[in-house]
Amino acid sequence: MIKFLCFILTIILSGCTTVENTKILKIGTDATYPPFETVDVTTSKLVGFDIDLMTEICKRLGKEPEFIVVPFDGIISGLKQKKYDAVISAMTITDERKKEVSFSKPYYLAGQSIAVRKADKNIYGIEELKGKKIGVQLGTTGEMQAKSIKNTKVISYDNISAAFIDLENERIDAVINDMATTRAIITKKSDAFKIVGDVFTKEYYGIAVRKKDGELLAMINSALTELEKSGYLKNLKTK
Amino acid sequence: MDFIIEEINLFGRIIKFLLPAVPMTLEITLFSFLSAVVLGLLVAIVRTSHIVLFQKTARIYVDVIRGVPLLVQIFFIYFGLGKIFNLSQFPAGVIAISICYSAYLSEIFRAGIEAIPKGQFDASKSLGMNAIQTMRYVILPQAFRIVIPPISNEFIACLKDSSLVSIIGLRELTRAGREFYSQYFVDFETWFIVGFMYFVMVMVISKFIFYIEKKYKIIK
Numbered sequence: 152m153i154k155f156l157c158f159i160l161t162i163i164l165s166g167c168t169t170v171e172n173t174k175i176l177k178i179g180t181d182a183t184y185p186p187f188e189t190v191d192v193t194t195s196k197l198v199g200f201d202i203d204l205m206t207e208i209c210k211r212l213g214k215e216p217e218f219i220v221v222p223f224d225g226i227i228s229g230l231k232q233k234k235y236d237a238v239i240s241a242m243t244i245t246d247e248r249k250k251e252v253s254f255s256k257p258y259y260l261a262g263q264s265i266a267v268r269k270a271d272k273n274i275y276g277i278e279e280l281k282g283k284k285i286g287v288q289l290g291t292t293g294e295m296q297a298k299s300i301k302n303t304k305v306i307s308y309d310n311i312s313a314a315f316i317d318l319e320n321e322r323i324d325a326v327i328n329d330m331a332t333t334r335a336i337i338t339k340k341s342d343a344f345k346i347v348g349d350v351f352t353k354e355y356y357g358i359a360v361r362k363k364d365g366e367l368l369a370m371i372n373s374a375l376t377e378l379e380k381s382g383y384l385k386n387l388k389t390k
Numbered sequence: 391m392d393f394i395i396e397e398i399n400l401f402g403r404i405i406k407f408l409l410p411a412v413p414m415t416l417e418i419t420l421f422s423f424l425s426a427v428v429l430g431l432l433v434a435i436v437r438t439s440h441i442v443l444f445q446k447t448a449r450i451y452v453d454v455i456r457g458v459p460l461l462v463q464i465f466f467i468y469f470g471l472g473k474i475f476n477l478s479q480f481p482a483g484v485i486a487i488s489i490c491y492s493a494y495l496s497e498i499f500r501a502g503i504e505a506i507p508k509g510q511f512d513a514s515k516s517l518g519m520n521a522i523q524t525m526r527y528v529i530l531p532q533a534f535r536i537v538i539p540p541i542s543n544e545f546i547a548c549l550k551d552s553s554l555v556s557i558i559g560l561r562e563l564t565r566a567g568r569e570f571y572s573q574y575f576v577d578f579e580t581w582f583i584v585g586f587m588y589f590v591m592v593m594v595i596s597k598f599i600f601y602i603e604k605k606y607k608i609i610k
Contacts, residue, residue, distance in 0.1 A: 223572075224568050224571070225572070225577075227575050228571065228575060228577040232577075251575045289568060289569065289572055290572030290573070306479075306559050307559060307569065308559050309559075313469070313558075313559070316469055316472060317472070320472040320473060321476065322472075322476065322478060322479075
């Protein structure tokens, strides 16, 4: 009996010990966010700006990227729990997040924008959002922005496409979200939505790592600098 | 010592944040379950009727609903049918859960009805009762007592499954938990308390069910 228990225990424990493989870099991302990270419908592979950038960075670090898809609201927890070693997910560098993780230097300048239904004639900018129902993605900077507007009802969705579905079905009046993603969604459904006003915030995206992983952060930063100098980053943005 | 005080403070903050979402969880559960009981009973009666077409229709209903995950049903009713019905989150969630649970409950009711000896149907008939009267006065009062334990089980399951509607953005207990931890990044404490709150609710309900069971027990 004891032998049997030992046998079971060995099997269980052997599953727990992770084989230290420095060749692979595990990266967390929420692949529901065009044009930064999405799952390609035809190939079921991850595609997008962030994916290309991280793959290029890994190439320069001599590592193999392994992307792990997770919901955005739990993405920082997962990083801290070592489920992956870095996060690239169109994540804005904020003071709150900086308390939990370290960010690389910014690799993208983004801003929040307002999207409404094409037929809408009442909302022209952030002023008209008072008293309206606004859709956002849970745990994003768009959510924080929306909650700071007075008298609004903010509905947080698991992913931003769900917010756009509800906007089309007239359950909400507007969606506050990153300009680039909103634009990418709208180009696919230009008959249903439009963007009103200009971006009303300035936000920088960064790659996040655990606070203790200073070495990895330094490596990512120097790779980013190289990519900036070589013009790779600029090319990627226009793509 | 500081650590303990900080942790207690954090627990207090989480509970304060989560408590306002508890009524929503209870509302979803109660509304869904009550309509599921009514719907389930109807399906069970139709299924045990003597008309073959009715029996078959009820069977297909149960098979289809039971064969599809509740989460998918929620997505289907909220997003899939969004263009036609445009239900808001609460009714969509309640309808999805009630339809799903009505299938399970109807099977329980059917078991209860079929557990009543055939002789009682014949006896009722010989007393001049019609089918509805037989159900109303003879069969269902007995069947109900038989099915109280399995139905209470389903009620508890239903309470816990109400957490699934958090996916369409309805702010119940689980959703509130996700909101808290996506802002403050305290995972262990948040999910511990969310779990504990469900546990307390289930415990209170179990006690209540125990009382009902005792009250309506058939003395043999």
